[in-house]
């Protein structure tokens with residue numbers, strides 16, 4: 001019989017990832033029925049959709065429900081990012097099995113695709129935006145979805161085999177704490193061609209990633225760097241989703257946002273580096 005989402009989450013914590021910590025006092029959390037509870041009796045319910053809220057305050061972020069729904073459409077149905085995720089899947093398919101923590105997982109499509117494509121991995125997605133975690137939990141089972149801060153993750157030290165960090169902020173000290181000794185970070189950063197058609201329309205210029213890349217090389221022993229460049233033709237629905245899902249639209253001239261949204265079809269470039277580094 002198929003377990004309900006919250007029961008499945010409780011089983012997953014007990015069997016595969018018994019490493020969550022109380023976000024009030026830092027003690028280890030145990031599972032009792034559908035509640036996580038620490039020694040000092042701080043309690044966190046597992047929601048009906050299986051997600052867990054481990055922030056002590058409710059934060060309002062610029063990443064809203066609408067943004068995550070648009071992002072989910074572009075990543076899942078339009079498969080815009082899939083060529084990059086396929087490279088991550090190819091890399092992981094020949095690694096030892098273990099826990100993958102997606103730090104800044106957003107609406108969850110990338111981690112869900114990885115976990116659904118590979119046997120034997122446990123997926124944990126964390127994001128500061130509750131709306132992202134809700135969108136993830138609504139659509140994707142098999143992964144533990146947690147609202148929390150990646151800079152202060154309520155997760156035991158040395159309990160994670162791989163950290164995924166895709167177009168999201170990073171906290172390398174925290175990543176090193178979370179990783180096992182032979183653990184690895186898989187970080188995806190945009191390259192100069194990433195969304196260049198949109199960037200040029202909005203700002204008349206591209207993007208440089210040198211600082212982000214060199215900061216990664218300082219912190220980790222880089223094992224591999226894979227570049228993925230792929231041009232796709234987007235239809236009107238995908239163009240609208242792209243405009244709504246990207247933070248680039250926040251600082252663009254509203255008239256330029258509208259004129260881009262009115263396009264019927266356009267090419268759009270995916271251009272990213274996948275950096276794979278071991279803990280030093």
Ligand SMILES: C[S@@+](CC[C@H](N)C(=O)[O-])C[C@H]1O[C@@H](n2cnc3c(N)ncnc32)[C@H](O)[C@@H]1O
Nearest residue numbers: 063104105106127128129149150151166167168
């Ligand atoms: C550009 S989105 C990328 C989301 C997802 N990785 C993707 O590629 O679709 C950046 C994400 O980082 C999350 N984020 C920003 N600061 C964070 C923090 N301190 N802890 C956890 N997540 C954070 C945001 O909520 C947002 O979902």
Ligand SMILES: [Zn+2]
Nearest residue numbers: 022025038042
């Ligand atoms: Zn506690």
